[in-house]
Amino acid sequence: MSTTQAVTTETARDERRTILSARDIVVEYRTAKGAPVRAVRGVDLDLLKGETLGVVGESGCGKSSLGKSLVQLPPPTSGEVLLDGDPLTGLSERRLRPLRRRIQLVFQDPISSLNPRRTALEIVADPLRLMGDRDPRAGALAALEDVGVDERMADRRPHELSGGQCQRISIARAVVQNPEVLICDEPVSALDVSVQAAVLNLLEKMKAEHHLSMIFISHDLAVVKNISDRVAVMYLGKICEIAPATDLYARPLHHYTTLLLDSIPNPGAERKPRRARNEISRKAPTEGCPFASRCPAATELCRTTEPELVEMEPGHLVACHHPVV
Numbered sequence: 001m002s003t004t005q006a007v008t009t010e011t012a013r014d015e016r017r018t019i020l021s022a023r024d025i026v027v028e029y030r031t032a033k034g035a036p037v038r039a040v041r042g043v044d045l046d047l048l049k050g051e052t053l054g055v056v057g058e059s060g061c062g063k064s065s066l067g068k069s070l071v072q073l074p075p076p077t078s079g080e081v082l083l084d085g086d087p088l089t090g091l092s093e094r095r096l097r098p099l100r101r102r103i104q105l106v107f108q109d110p111i112s113s114l115n116p117r118r119t120a121l122e123i124v125a126d127p128l129r130l131m132g133d134r135d136p137r138a139g140a141l142a143a144l145e146d147v148g149v150d151e152r153m154a155d156r157r158p159h160e161l162s163g164g165q166c167q168r169i170s171i172a173r174a175v176v177q178n179p180e181v182l183i184c185d186e187p188v189s190a191l192d193v194s195v196q197a198a199v200l201n202l203l204e205k206m207k208a209e210h211h212l213s214m215i216f217i218s219h220d221l222a223v224v225k226n227i228s229d230r231v232a233v234m235y236l237g238k239i240c241e242i243a244p245a246t247d248l249y250a251r252p253l254h255h256y257t258t259l260l261l262d263s264i265p266n267p268g269a270e271r272k273p274r275r276a277r278n279e280i281s282r283k284a285p286t287e288g289c290p291f292a293s294r295c296p297a298a299t300e301l302c303r304t305t306e307p308e309l310v311e312m313e314p315g316h317l318v319a320c321h322h323p324v325v
């Protein structure tokens, strides 16, 4: 076998490797009164090396809770997270600390997620300093240039910068730590439509140049579509469908996915106000399919027995007793 062939085969094998694996993740919030809120109700996820996995669902379905539990901020109530085989769950903060660098989170609101008292340069240099970098200032300036933040902005604080610039700084702060996995939680939802595409392009560039694997969370299926290799759809704390992006958009199997797809505005048509129809926050019923009360295909079976996530086609899993035909 020629060297080129060997390298290609090696790369292909490497790309199928699971870099992040989550098993039976449950996130519960204790409330002052009443039963705890179950935001995530048993999620399994495998992120392959080099892929972008989109996670989509309406507001309140548990996307952020899931994302935060993967990076252990805070750890899930129960379940297991492995990063390239190394457990992140069940560790003390002291044992977790050296692993934190390897999985980074970019938040929705760029301005409030940055320390208001630190300059752009300091925000990116701080993690480099903690990592023992010999010249954090030079490293931070190079990282800022890499994300398209002009050197003249380096001494400004977050409130003196635009949302787009702050999100670029958040991305620089994450990527400068040389992580294996980047989790982006609605990274463009708070930005003006005019800068969303530029930040999405930047994420794709950083992913390619820094060999990242990415989980991309959004309530907006249209945004997730272009950036994801596979897409997981969440409904009330569970994954109801997961598939390669092209399959999910061409032939959705869950009635909730169909509903989400129908709500994507047509190109050229006037955009519907974002979030308007996504604002729901309800509790999952104690039995049956959580979507049954909204589902056009629901039967008595759906109201009594919760469907399991099963593989209907290669790589295409759905949790539905009566999938879309």
Ligand SMILES: Nc1ncnc2c1ncn2[C@@H]1O[C@H](COP(=O)(O)OP(=O)(O)O)[C@@H](O)[C@H]1O
Binding pocket: 029, 030, 037, 038, 039, 057, 058, 059, 060, 061, 062, 063, 064, 065, 066, 281, 282
């Ligand atoms: N810190 C918290 N304390 C109590 N409930 C919370 C907390 N964070 C989120 N929740 C609840 O958990 C559910 C899932 O929230 P979240 O993960 O933020 O969803 P999403 O990111 O999909 O909008 C919602 O019902 C929300 O109100």
Ligand SMILES: [Mg+2]
Binding pocket: 063, 064, 065, 185, 186
């Ligand atoms: Mg959220």
